[in-house]
Amino acid sequence: MVTTSLNAPTSHYLLTAELSQEIDRKTIGEMQFDGFTLMEIAGKSASQLFLDHYKQLSKGLYLCGKGNNAGDALVFARYLLQNGIKASVVFISGSSDLSENTKRNLELLQKYDHDNTLNVYENWNDAKPIKNFDFIVDGLLGTGLNSNVRGKYAEAIKWCNKQELPTFAMDIPTGLHPNTGEIMGTALEANHTFSFGGLKQGFYLEEGPALTGKIDYCKLPFPHKYKKNCSNFLLDESWVSTDISPTGKHxxxxxxxxxxxxxxxxxxxxxxxxxxxxxxxxxxxxxxxxxxxxxxxxxxxxxxxxxxxxxxxxxxxxxxxxxxxxxxxxxxxxxxxxxxxxxxxxxxxxxxxxxxxxxxxxxxxxxxxxxxxxxxxxxxxxxxxxxxxxxxxxxxxxxxxxxxxxxxxxxxxxxxxxxxxxxxxxxxxxxxxxxxxxxxxxxxxxxxxxxxxxxxxxxxxxxxxxxxxxxxxxxxxxxxxxxxxxxxxxxxxxxxxxxxxxxxxx
The missing domain is CATH 3.40.1190.20 (Ribokinase)
Incomplete structure (x- = not known):
C-alpha cells in the first residue's frame, strides 16, 4: 500500500519574519558567517538572475533606506555596474547613518564606478526629476518593517507604482507584511522579487501574489537545522509527484x-x-x-x-x-x-x-x-x-x-x-x-x-x-x-x- 507523505525541499519552506531573523542571527553567531558576506551572496545571486533574463535593461533607479535591505540593493547594483548597467541610487532619508554593512557596500559601489556612471542622491526630493532609467530596484525597508509605511517612503512607493517600468524587490516588496500578506499602509508593486534565504509566507497570502510578481529563491548558506521550526511549505509540481501507481490485477x-x-x-x-x-x-x-x-x-x-x-x-x-x-x-x-x-x-x-x-x-x-x-x-x-x-x-x-x-x-x-x-x-x-x-x-x-x-x-x-x-x-x-x-x-x-x-x- 502506498503511504507517501509530503516532504518539502528547503527551497519551498515558507519563513516568517521572526524565523528569518532567527536563522540569520544563528548563522552569523554560530556558523561565523558575517553579515557582510551574507549580503554579498544575496546581492550577487540576485544579480546573476537579473543578467540571465533582463539583458536589454541598461540603467537602474535604486530606492534605498538605511538598513540591510539597502545593502542588498547596493551589492546588486555593483554587479550590474560591472556589466555595463548604469545606476542612480536614491537614499530616501539620507545616507548619514546607514547600517555598517550598507555603508561599506556604498563605499565599494563608488570604488567600482570607473566610468562615472553612478549617481547618488541624498534625499527623495533631489531624485524626483530623474528620468533616465529603465528599471527600478526596491531596497527600502525589507522584512523588518513592523508598522505602516509613512512619510517620504510612502511617497516614493506611490510614485514608483505609477511608473510603467519593471520593478525588482530585494527580498520582499516594501510594505508587504512577510507573515500575513497584508499591505502595511502602502506597498510597492514588484514585477520580480528576489527572496533571500527562504520564501516568505506573506508572498502567498492576501495581497502577496499581486505584489511580488515573479519570485526567485536565492539560496544563502543557512544550515538546514536552523529551519527545523518551519511549519509552512509551498506546494507545487517540482517536488510533489502526481503520478498514480499501477492498479492491481483484480x-x-x-x-x-x-x-x-x-x-x-x-x-x-x-x-x-x-x-x-x-x-x-x-x-x-x-x-x-x-x-x-x-x-x-x-x-x-x-x-x-x-x-x-x-x-x-x-x-x-x-x-x-x-x-x-x-x-x-x-x-x-x-x-x-x-x-x-x-x-x-x-x-x-x-x-x-x-x-x-x-x-x-x-x-x-x-x-x-x-x-x-x-x-x-x-x-x-x-x-x-x-x-x-x-x-x-x-x-x-x-x-x-x-x-x-x-x-x-x-x-x-x-x-x-x-x-x-x-x-x-x-x-x-x-x-x-x-x-x-x-x-x-x-x-x-x-x-x-x-x-x-x-x-x-x-x-x-x-x-x-x-x-x-x-x-x-x-x-x-x-x-x-x-x-x-x-x-x-x-x-x-x-x-x-x-x-x-x-x-x-x-
Missing part, C-alpha cells in the same frame, strides 16, 4: 471508493463526485444513495455500482438508513467519501453522526457532510480514524465558529483544528491550504479559487477520495487533488478562454 485490488451522496434536487453533486473518482482509475466506485433517487443514477452512472438504501419514497438519507449503509461499507476494503448533495435534513444529521461514529475507513467529508458535522456538539471521530475535511471558507467558518477575516487567520485556524482534532484539512480558496496532523501546512502558489465554484468542489472531493482509496496518505491525496486539478485547468485554458465547467475536469 478490480477490488485497484482501489475501492464508497460514496454516500445525493438527495432530491442535489443528485448532480453525487454524479460529478462519482465520475471524477472513476476517472482516476479505481477498481470500483460504489454509490450509496436514497432509493428514491436511484433511477437518476441508473441513467447517468453506468460504470458506477449503485447501492440504494431505504424505500422508493426515500429521497434523502435518514437515521434509519445508517445500519444498512454501514453494512455496505464493510463489504470491501477502501475509503469513503461522505457528503456531496446529501442535504440538510435533521434526520440526515443523525445519519451522518451514526456513520462517522462507527465507520473506520479513511473518510473524506465534504459539502453537506461538513454542514452536518458542524451541527454536532462534538465530532464523533473514533480514536485513530483517518479523516479529510474539504471546506471552502464559509464551511470552515461554520465548522469552527471562529474569525476568518483574512487568509492568515484561515491558515491559523486550519493549523489549530488539524492539530486539535487530528484531521487533515484541505481548505479551498486562494491559496489552497492543506493542514496536517504533524502539524504542518502546505500552501498553493496558484489560483485555486476555481475549486470553490459550484460543482468543482465535488470534482475535487472525488479525486482526493480516489487517491485515499488507492492507498495514498491523507496529505499526499490532498496535494495530488490540487495539483492534478491545476494541470487539467492549465491544459484547458491553453485551448479555451472561458472558464471550464466541472465536467471538463472529470
Amino acid at each position: 478490480k477490488y485490488d485497484s482501489g475501492v471508493l464508497y460514496i454516500i451522496a445525493g438527495s432530491e434536487g442535489l443528485t448532480g453533486a453525487a454524479i460529478m463526485a462519482a465520475k471524477s473518482a472513476w476517472a482516476e482509475g479505481l477498481g470500483a466506485v460504489i454509490l450509496i444513495c436514497p432509493r428514491g433517487t436511484l433511477p437518476i443514477y441508473e441513467q447517468t452512472l453506468p460504470s458506477i455500482i449503485k447501492k440504494p438504501v431505504g424505500n422508493r419514497n426515500d429521497f434523502f438519507f435518514k437515521k434509519e438508513h445508517a445500519e444498512k449503509s454501514l453494512q455496505i461499507i464493510k463489504e470491501k476494503k477502501g475509503s469513503l467519501l461522505l457528503g456531496p448533495g446529501i442535504g440538510r435534513n435533521n434526520s440526515t444529521v443523525e445519519f451522518v453522526k451514526s456513520i462517522l461514529t462507527t465507520n473506520r475507513k479513511p473518510t473524506l467529508i465534504d459539502a453537506d457532510g461538513l454542514w452536518c458535522l458542524g451541527q454536532l456538539a462534538k465530532w464523533p471521530k473514533p480514536k485513530g480514524a483517518s479523516w479529510v475535511l474539504t471546506p471552502h471558507p464559509g464551511e470552515l467558518k461554520q465548522l469552527v465558529d471562529d474569525k476568518l477575516d483574512s487568509d492568515y487567520q484561515r491558515l491559523q485556524v486550519v493549523q489549530k483544528i488539524s492539530n486539535q482534532q487530528q484531521v487533515t484539512i484541505l481548505s479551498k480558496g486562494m491559496p489552497g491550504i492543506i493542514g496536517t496532523l504533524e502539524p504542518k501546512s502546505y500552501l498553493t502558489n496558484y489560483d485555486t479559487s476555481f475549486f470553490a465554484r459550484a460543482g468543482n468542489g465535488d470534482v475535487l472531493a472525488g479525486k482526493v477520495a480516489a487517491y485515499l482509496a488507492l492507498g495514498y496518505s491523507t496529505d499526499k491525496s490532498c496535494a495530488m487533488g490540487l495539483l492534478n486539478g491545476k494541470q487539467k485547468l492549465d491544459q484547458f485554458l491553453r485551448n479555451y478562454k472561458e472558464l471550464p465547467e466541472p465536467t471538463d475536469f472529470i
Whole structure:
C-alpha cells in the first residue's frame, strides 16, 4: 500500500519574519558567517538572475533606506555596474547613518564606478526629476518593517507604482507584511522579487501574489537545522509527484471508493463526485444513495455500482438508513467519501453522526457532510480514524465558529483544528491550504479559487477520495487533488478562454 507523505525541499519552506531573523542571527553567531558576506551572496545571486533574463535593461533607479535591505540593493547594483548597467541610487532619508554593512557596500559601489556612471542622491526630493532609467530596484525597508509605511517612503512607493517600468524587490516588496500578506499602509508593486534565504509566507497570502510578481529563491548558506521550526511549505509540481501507481490485477485490488451522496434536487453533486473518482482509475466506485433517487443514477452512472438504501419514497438519507449503509461499507476494503448533495435534513444529521461514529475507513467529508458535522456538539471521530475535511471558507467558518477575516487567520485556524482534532484539512480558496496532523501546512502558489465554484468542489472531493482509496496518505491525496486539478485547468485554458465547467475536469 502506498503511504507517501509530503516532504518539502528547503527551497519551498515558507519563513516568517521572526524565523528569518532567527536563522540569520544563528548563522552569523554560530556558523561565523558575517553579515557582510551574507549580503554579498544575496546581492550577487540576485544579480546573476537579473543578467540571465533582463539583458536589454541598461540603467537602474535604486530606492534605498538605511538598513540591510539597502545593502542588498547596493551589492546588486555593483554587479550590474560591472556589466555595463548604469545606476542612480536614491537614499530616501539620507545616507548619514546607514547600517555598517550598507555603508561599506556604498563605499565599494563608488570604488567600482570607473566610468562615472553612478549617481547618488541624498534625499527623495533631489531624485524626483530623474528620468533616465529603465528599471527600478526596491531596497527600502525589507522584512523588518513592523508598522505602516509613512512619510517620504510612502511617497516614493506611490510614485514608483505609477511608473510603467519593471520593478525588482530585494527580498520582499516594501510594505508587504512577510507573515500575513497584508499591505502595511502602502506597498510597492514588484514585477520580480528576489527572496533571500527562504520564501516568505506573506508572498502567498492576501495581497502577496499581486505584489511580488515573479519570485526567485536565492539560496544563502543557512544550515538546514536552523529551519527545523518551519511549519509552512509551498506546494507545487517540482517536488510533489502526481503520478498514480499501477492498479492491481483484480478490480477490488485497484482501489475501492464508497460514496454516500445525493438527495432530491442535489443528485448532480453525487454524479460529478462519482465520475471524477472513476476517472482516476479505481477498481470500483460504489454509490450509496436514497432509493428514491436511484433511477437518476441508473441513467447517468453506468460504470458506477449503485447501492440504494431505504424505500422508493426515500429521497434523502435518514437515521434509519445508517445500519444498512454501514453494512455496505464493510463489504470491501477502501475509503469513503461522505457528503456531496446529501442535504440538510435533521434526520440526515443523525445519519451522518451514526456513520462517522462507527465507520473506520479513511473518510473524506465534504459539502453537506461538513454542514452536518458542524451541527454536532462534538465530532464523533473514533480514536485513530483517518479523516479529510474539504471546506471552502464559509464551511470552515461554520465548522469552527471562529474569525476568518483574512487568509492568515484561515491558515491559523486550519493549523489549530488539524492539530486539535487530528484531521487533515484541505481548505479551498486562494491559496489552497492543506493542514496536517504533524502539524504542518502546505500552501498553493496558484489560483485555486476555481475549486470553490459550484460543482468543482465535488470534482475535487472525488479525486482526493480516489487517491485515499488507492492507498495514498491523507496529505499526499490532498496535494495530488490540487495539483492534478491545476494541470487539467492549465491544459484547458491553453485551448479555451472561458472558464471550464466541472465536467471538463472529470
